[in-house]
Amino acid sequence: MLRALAGADEGVLDQVPLERTRYVGLGGVVLGTAVVAGISMWFALSQVLGGAHVAMLVPTVIWMLIVLNFDRWLVSTVTGTWHRRLLMLIPRLLVSVVLGFIIAEPLVLRVFETAIVQHVIDGRQAVLNAERDRLLACNPRVPTETPARRDCAGARLLASTTEAGVAELRDLESDAEKLRARVGTDRERHDRLFDKATGECAGDSREGMSGKRGNGPLCRRLDAAARDFLVQSHLNRNEKALRTLEGRITAMRGPLAGRQADFAEKIEAGIGERLSALPRPAAPVGLLERMRALQEVTAVNAYLSGATWLFRLFLILVDCLPVLVKLMGGTTAYDRMADHANRRDEEIHDRRLQLRTEARIGELELQAHRDVEDRRRQRRLMDIAGRATEAQTVEPSRTPWTRIAFPENRREILRGSSETPSGRR
Numbered sequence: 001m002l003r004a005l006a007g008a009d010e011g012v013l014d015q016v017p018l019e020r021t022r023y024v025g026l027g028g029v030v031l032g033t034a035v036v037a038g039i040s041m042w043f044a045l046s047q048v049l050g051g052a053h054v055a056m057l058v059p060t061v062i063w064m065l066i067v068l069n070f071d072r073w074l075v076s077t078v079t080g081t082w083h084r085r086l087l088m089l090i091p092r093l094l095v096s097v098v099l100g101f102i103i104a105e106p107l108v109l110r111v112f113e114t115a116i117v118q119h120v121i122d123g124r125q126a127v128l129n130a131e132r133d134r135l136l137a138c139n140p141r142v143p144t145e146t147p148a149r150r151d152c153a154g155a156r157l158l159a160s161t162t163e164a165g166v167a168e169l170r171d172l173e174s175d176a177e178k179l180r181a182r183v184g185t186d187r188e189r190h191d192r193l194f195d196k197a198t199g200e201c202a203g204d205s206r207e208g209m210s211g212k213r214g215n216g217p218l219c220r221r222l223d224a225a226a227r228d229f230l231v232q233s234h235l236n237r238n239e240k241a242l243r244t245l246e247g248r249i250t251a252m253r254g255p256l257a258g259r260q261a262d263f264a265e266k267i268e269a270g271i272g273e274r275l276s277a278l279p280r281p282a283a284p285v286g287l288l289e290r291m292r293a294l295q296e297v298t299a300v301n302a303y304l305s306g307a308t309w310l311f312r313l314f315l316i317l318v319d320c321l322p323v324l325v326k327l328m329g330g331t332t333a334y335d336r337m338a339d340h341a342n343r344r345d346e347e348i349h350d351r352r353l354q355l356r357t358e359a360r361i362g363e364l365e366l367q368a369h370r371d372v373e374d375r376r377r378q379r380r381l382m383d384i385a386g387r388a389t390e391a392q393t394v395e396p397s398r399t400p401w402t403r404i405a406f407p408e409n410r411r412e413i414l415r416g417s418s419e420t421p422s423g424r425r
Contacts, residue, residue, distance in 0.1 A: 002024045002031065005027035005030045006026040006027035006072070007072050007075060008027075008076075019333060022332070032321070033071055033318060034065070034067045035064065036103060036318055036319065037063060039107070040104070041060045042060045044105075047106065047109065048286065096322075096323050097320060103315060106287075108315070109291065111311060124280065124283075128275060131274065131275060157266075157270035175245060176245040176249060179242045183235065183238045186235045190230055193225055193229055200216075201213070294308065
């Protein structure tokens with residue numbers, strides 16, 4: 001069975017029995033590379049699917065058979081002299097190297113799985129921590145607080161709800177405070193003017209007053225000044241606008257206070273939802289993540305990089321062993337006999353084909369000659385029939401013996417037509 005995997009011809013090996021051990025070993029090498037390829041496919045599928053499953057046996061066996069037949073083809077069709085073998089084996093060796101890289105990578109990832117998986121877990125945890133810190137810095141628990149970071153593009157969670165209401169309330173309170181200060185100042189000045197006019201009309205003797213009671217000129221002037229100030233300062237209108245602003249502020253504070261009560265909980269829920277979309281540290285590690293992690297780990301660790309490449313080269317050499325064994329073995333007695341047998345088989349095939357062609361050509365020539373003779377015989381028969389017709393139409397004065405002897409003459413002519421040369425009638 002192992003010699004069959006090496007593509008050996010048992011008929012040729014019976015003539016050189018010492019070569020059997022060699023091809024048993026070569027078949028074992030072919031089987032070993034196929035088994036390594038199957039193990040590599042099993043590990044690759046388990047890393048892609050996140051675990052092992054019985055259904056993975058089907059693609060594993062198929063891949064193992066593909067590699068087995070490919071290596072069998074590589075070593076079974078190389079015969080002849082050393083330079084011919086070299087020209088045939090070097091391209092096959094390059095193909096084996098490429099195939100070895102494909103087979104070696106899953107095994108390398110499996111051997112260094114501990115360091116690779118730990119690197120992936122650390123990287124995932126670092127990403128989670130960085131994203132959480134960013135979301136916390138960009139979303140303070142109190143709506144009135146300013147975010148601690150400026151680069152918060154895409155990290156704001158509730159910016160369009162509570163903060164908008166707080167900003168509007170803050171603007172209304174600022175406007176109300178300004179209007180309240182203005183109304184207070186105008187009201188105080190109007191009260192002084194009105195009190196002075198009232199005192200003058202009542203006859204108070206304070207400073208700047210005449211002390212005369214009644215509606216005198218000074219009383220009328222002070223009263224007009226108080227009324228003019230009331231009109232020019234728009235005191236009544238400003239007081240009405242202040243009451244409207246205070247009403248709006250009071251109406252907004254109630255719902256806004258309710259929304260602010262669960263603002264921190266909403267922020268926490270939003271942060272948790274954002275973080276849940278990122279891969280968890282304990283989640284299965286895929287094949288691409290393993291390859292990227294291996295590259296990152298080996299980039300900073302020269303010892304690990306050297307170890308991975310040595311192991312990878314070892315697996316590539318294992319996959320190239322069938323071709324290398326065939327190349328290093330040189331030209332053996334079996335190779336010479338197999339090549340000689342192949343040449344003899346080609347010669348026999350060519351001779352058999354030549355003889356078959358010649359026989360076919362001879363049959364065609366013979367058939368052509370028969371066709372020619374048949375046509376000549378048909379023409380002779382037509383001539384004889386024409387003469388017989390002429391003899392039957394002659395005068396009755398002819399002697400009877402001519403007509404009686406004619407049939408015998410005709411039979412002699414017909415009998416001798418095949419013996420007569422083609423040029424005679």
